[in-house]
Amino acid sequence: MSPSLESYVLLSAALFAVGFLGVLVRRNTLVIFMCLELMLVAATLALVAFSRFNGTGDGDVFVFFILTVAAAEVAVGLAIIVALFRTRHTIQVDRLNSLRR
Amino acid sequence: MAPLDTALLVLLTPLGSAAVITLLLARRGAAAAAVSVTASAAVAIGALSLAFGGARFSASIEWLRFGSFAVSLGFKYDDLAALMLAIVGVVGLCVHVFSLGYMHDDPARARYFGGLSIFMFSMIGIVLADNLFMMFIFWELVGFSSYFLINHWREKQSASDASKKAFIVNRVGDFGFLLGIILCYWTNGTVSLTELGAAHAAGALVYSRTIPLLLFCGAVGKSAQLPLQVWLPDAMEGPTPVSALIHAATMVAAGIYMLCRIEVLMVEPALFVIAWVGTLTALYAALCAVIQSDIKKVLAYSTLSQLGYMVAAFGLGSAGAAMFHLTTHAFFKALLFLGSGSVILGCHHEQDIFRMGGLRARMPLTFWTFTVAVAAIVGLPGLAGFFSKDAILALAYDNNPAVFAVLALTAILTAFYMVRLWKIVFLGKPRSEAAGHAHEAGMSVTAPLVLLALLSVVGGYRGAYPRGFEGILSLVPEASGSTHMVVLGASLFVLAVGAAAALAFYSTDGTDALQVRFPGAFGFLESLKTSFDTAYDYYVAKIQQRFALILNFIDVVGLAGVVVRGVGGAAELVSSGLRSLHTGRLGNYVYWFLFGVAVLWAYAAGIL
Numbered sequence: 173m174s175p176s177l178e179s180y181v182l183l184s185a186a187l188f189a190v191g192f193l194g195v196l197v198r199r200n201t202l203v204i205f206m207c208l209e210l211m212l213v214a215a216t217l218a219l220v221a222f223s224r225f226n227g228t229g230d231g232d233v234f235v236f237f238i239l240t241v242a243a244a245e246v247a248v249g250l251a252i253i254v255a256l257f258r259t260r261h262t263i264q265v266d267r268l269n270s271l272r273r
Numbered sequence: 274m275a276p277l278d279t280a281l282l283v284l285l286t287p288l289g290s291a292a293v294i295t296l297l298l299a300r301r302g303a304a305a306a307a308v309s310v311t312a313s314a315a316v317a318i319g320a321l322s323l324a325f326g327g328a329r330f331s332a333s334i335e336w337l338r339f340g341s342f343a344v345s346l347g348f349k350y351d352d353l354a355a356l357m358l359a360i361v362g363v364v365g366l367c368v369h370v371f372s373l374g375y376m377h378d379d380p381a382r383a384r385y386f387g388g389l390s391i392f393m394f395s396m397i398g399i400v401l402a403d404n405l406f407m408m409f410i411f412w413e414l415v416g417f418s419s420y421f422l423i424n425h426w427r428e429k430q431s432a433s434d435a436s437k438k439a440f441i442v443n444r445v446g447d448f449g450f451l452l453g454i455i456l457c458y459w460t461n462g463t464v465s466l467t468e469l470g471a472a473h474a475a476g477a478l479v480y481s482r483t484i485p486l487l488l489f490c491g492a493v494g495k496s497a498q499l500p501l502q503v504w505l506p507d508a509m510e511g512p513t514p515v516s517a518l519i520h521a522a523t524m525v526a527a528g529i530y531m532l533c534r535i536e537v538l539m540v541e542p543a544l545f546v547i548a549w550v551g552t553l554t555a556l557y558a559a560l561c562a563v564i565q566s567d568i569k570k571v572l573a574y575s576t577l578s579q580l581g582y583m584v585a586a587f588g589l590g591s592a593g594a595a596m597f598h599l600t601t602h603a604f605f606k607a608l609l610f611l612g613s614g615s616v617i618l619g620c621h622h623e624q625d626i627f628r629m630g631g632l633r634a635r636m637p638l639t640f641w642t643f644t645v646a647v648a649a650i651v652g653l654p655g656l657a658g659f660f661s662k663d664a665i666l667a668l669a670y671d672n673n674p675a676v677f678a679v680l681a682l683t684a685i686l687t688a689f690y691m692v693r694l695w696k697i698v699f700l701g702k703p704r705s706e707a708a709g710h711a712h713e714a715g716m717s718v719t720a721p722l723v724l725l726a727l728l729s730v731v732g733g734y735r736g737a738y739p740r741g742f743e744g745i746l747s748l749v750p751e752a753s754g755s756t757h758m759v760v761l762g763a764s765l766f767v768l769a770v771g772a773a774a775a776l777a778f779y780s781t782d783g784t785d786a787l788q789v790r791f792p793g794a795f796g797f798l799e800s801l802k803t804s805f806d807t808a809y810d811y812y813v814a815k816i817q818q819r820f821a822l823i824l825n826f827i828d829v830v831g832l833a834g835v836v837v838r839g840v841g842g843a844a845e846l847v848s849s850g851l852r853s854l855h856t857g858r859l860g861n862y863v864y865w866f867l868f869g870v871a872v873l874w875a876y877a878a879g880i881l
Contacts, residue, residue, distance in 0.1 A: 196863055204859070269857030 180221035187214035201263040276328035283319035287393035294387035302382030309386035313369040320362030349403035352744030367721035368518040374717035392418035405464040423511035435507035442504040446494015453487030473537035485543040496528030517610030522603040548588025555581030559686035593748025601657035605649035608725035612643035619711035631703040642726040660733030688771025701781025
């Protein structure tokens with residue numbers, strides 16, 4: 173017996189919640205970035221599940237695009253983090269607060 | 274030279290002189306005086322050759338154009354302008370020559386002569402102007418020159434106060450003048466004197482009461498009529514030749530001249546007002562003149578009074594009579610002022626008549642020329658003032674008995690205060706050190722006196738005028754028959770009464786007999802004299818000042834406080850609230866993001 177739609181959606185929601193909590197509580201930019209990716213993947217999983225259970229390819233097509241864009245986004249995001257570390261010598265978000273006041 | 278070129282040269286020569294003096298000769302008094310006197314001689318020659326030449330012309334060029342509205346500059350040289358230009362030229366030359374002697378030791382001589390030149394330029398501009406806008410421009414320029422010359426001794430507080438007063442009071446009148454010009458353009462579509470005259474001849478002119486009365490406001494300011502007469506007595510703070518030229522012979526007469534220029538616009542009710550303003554000014558000023566002890570102030574009030582005569586003559590419908598009296602008055606009043614200048618110079622700048630006396634023996638030439646002028650102003654038969662004043666009295670007798678009565682009373686007062694002045698200054702014994710050592714000044718002071726005395730004698734005879742002025746002189750009313758006899762009798766009677774009373778009443782012991790014997794009457798006249806100044810002081814200090822304080826309050830609290838500070842403060846308040854959201858912690862932003870998503874979801878789900 174294959175898993176039901178609900179279990180996929182629940183897994184997706186759980187992954188999203190884990191990612192969101194990670195963004196909230198972690199201080200390391202790199203980890204926050206990974207958590208963001210996790211949230212993206214959670215959304216992707218939900219799309220694939222809906223696509224399969226509805227018997228249409230719409231969600232699958234969406235996922236292809238999301239993965240492509242996410243790859244580009246990771247490249248840019250990591251580059252920013254590297255550049256940030258080079259100038260500020262830290263990637264801890266609570267110390268990146270020079271805009272405050 | 275074509276007449277137009279001559280006129281242009283007459284206008285521009287004094288301007289050139291003023292420019293040369295201001296730019297090149299500011300520190301060289303003698304050279305500046307020579308340039309200015311030469312320029313004024315050129316003006317006199319040009320003015321007289323134009324008048325004798327008989328050519329009458331008008332020409333104009335467009336100066337500025339705004340859409341359909343054009344301002345033009347041009348000359349209208351008719352008989353009226355010819356007469357006025359000749360007066361300005363001759364009196365101007367006399368005053369310039371007199372100034373050579375009078376201002377010889379003044380440290381700021383160059384500035385003074387530059388001022389005289391710029392005044393001549395402005396005054397000639399008024400005389401030649403062919404439209405009201407151009408006249409207004411030069412009208413303001415003479416106002417400026419008057420201000421500049423009254424203020425010549427600027428280290429004296431009273432002189433600088435007097436110059437400001439003259440300028441500001443004139444502004445009040447000029448505002449009405451400007452409104453009148455605008456209204457005239459609005460209703461008639463033109464302010465050109467030639468076109469207005471043509472429209473009048475064709476019956477196409479729009480008449481109204483407002484236009485002539487508003488234009489008359491300008492004359493009220495410039496010719497110092499009630500209620501704006503307050504500046505003229507104070508203007509005597511300026512050098513005496515300036516008083517002779519500007520505040521007796523020419524500039525203050527410009528108001529009368531302007532009225533004669535716009536005669537076609539006049540309507541009956543406006544003329545009625547003008548006649549009474551002139552009549553009351555004549556009486557009021559004559560009353561004030563009786564109690565003055567400063568020689569120049571007596572003459573200043575006398576000028577006011579005579580200007581009132583001219584305005585009254587114009588109001589009674591005869592521009593010719595007004596211009597005739599303006600002409601003779603220019604000669605004998607300039608002579609009186611220059612004579613007083615000679616006296617002041619002889620007595621080392623003593624102006625109090627009660628500290629003079631006995632000058633008859635010490636300054637014979639000044640005495641005799643002054644006597645001629647006094648005889649002319651009081652209307653002794655055979656002298657200039659007799660003819661012109663009789664023309665006005667005859668006019669009044671025929672048209673308005675009430676005006677005639679007041680003017681006759683004024684004539685008594687005129688004889689009274691002029692003989693008083695003459696007796697106290699020249700007869701008796703010297704009453705001060707300065708008067709005892711008085712002496713006649715040089716040729717440059719006495720020659721103008723003699724020339725003007727001559728003009729004061731012959732100025733009343735029509736035969737003395739060249740043919741060119743007939744157009745104006747034919748307008749002078751000539752009394753005939755019973756009117757002639759009545760007016761002649763009346764004027765001889767008032768002259769005899771006034772002069773005899775003054776001769777008998779005043780002594781030469783250095784006291785004012787009126788003040789000693791009738792302190793009540795003296796006090797009344799004193800309060801009459803100061804009443805206008807008191808009223809204006811009250812108005813400015815109590816009413817206008819309070820209004821200004823209210824406006825200041827509105828400005829400080831309302832505009833600067835509520836509007837300017839209020840807007841700034843509100844922006845600051847909002848920004849400090851928004852700034853507190855900017856914590857710099859990523860977590861906070863994520864919560865806000867979550868909050869935004871929740872709101873968006875609620876909106877999409879239809880909850881909000």
